[in-house]
Amino acid sequence: MEDVVLVDRPMRADARRSRRRLLDAARELILEIGGEPTRDAIAHRAGVGIGTLYRHFPDRMTLLHAVILDVLDRTIDAGHTALAGPSTAGEALRTYMHATIDTGLGAVNIVHPLLDTTDWPDRHAAAHDMLDGLIKNARHEGAVDNNVTATDIALATIRFCRPVAIGLDPAEESAIAHRQLDTYLDGLMKRP
Amino acid sequence: MEDVVLVDRPMRADARRSRRRLLDAARELILEIGGEPTRDAIAHRAGVGIGTLYRHFPDRMTLLHAVILDVLDRTIDAGHTALAGPSTAGEALRTYMHATIDTGLGAVNIVHPLLDTTDWPDRHAAAHDMLDGLIKNARHEGAVDNNVTATDIALATIRFCRPVAIGLDPAEESAIAHRQLDTYLDGLMKRP
DNA sequence: GATAAACGGAGGAGTATACTCCGTTTATGG
């Protein structure tokens, strides 16, 4: 009988690169098609072989789960950065919402009905608290009306995360989204 | 040899009902998934058999074409009603954009890359002229800035036509869209 | 009540997607 020793070796550099590419590709495709993309499409977009995808993520749930965690982490980070920044509470809320377009937060809302919410209670709570903080500050400052809720903000981030047209250049798509979001926020925020 | 006589009989009542249901179902699904839905899904949503779908629309192009014509007609009607109404130019533009959510104009923008634009030059021109009229009036009145273009309006109508979440009650979905559009328009329109 | 029009849905052909397997390539420690 042999001893089984589990050592947490660090990932090899190429493995880390592949994993990152796969997460990015999956997130982009989820947002583009508004649902679960095919495995082949994800691997192709990521520029890796289909075998590599299956080594990193043996089944759909593992992949979707990893994408959500990744997106939430990046979004929560962006929120805290906005909260800690030197700007006004209104500007912080604006900065956060623009960041959600870049972090792809909408992907979470598209995919999460397929999963169990209790799989990531910590991030869910962290995201909730962060957003609540942003809104409370903005209300207190008078930047937004008291009838503006966290749900309003969350639904708006989903709306502006998704592409408007198919086959559009990503840069142009992003520019449109930021521009439209700015107009929306002009309507939401009180003018000085 | 027999004479072939083509008489345009009126459609039977059940046929007219089925056609209407199929067009509505196709439009809804196009908006929901942001692309071309499957035949089975359309027939199921419409509550008719798959055979009925194929009798009305023998191939994909016939169906997509019919959906687009239907949406455009309803939208152009809504635009003209708004133009002819007793309100200000700014209110007319607002009324028109809210109407596009209900007519499902976004479906045209999602599907039309698959078709030849020259297939419906008349409606295309009519829609274009109508939208131009709305914007020119609003600009002239000072309701919107001069840098607001027809493209801005068109892109916004696509954005607000699409559902934000999957599996949401259609009535609630519509309420969210109208509410968000109002905020967007508050940002777009100059305050008095 | 007769008749032509319209309907529904089972089923077969063709296509796309999921997933495995193994020969080849690459990062890493000595």
Place this chain on the structure above:
DNA sequence: CCATAAACGGAGTATACTCCTCCGTTTATC
């Protein structure tokens, strides 16, 4: 630079889905 384990790529097969036809049943209309 070499040895070796880790990671990669993608052809190939099984499976699922989608399209579309066909025909027995139902329904509107005169």
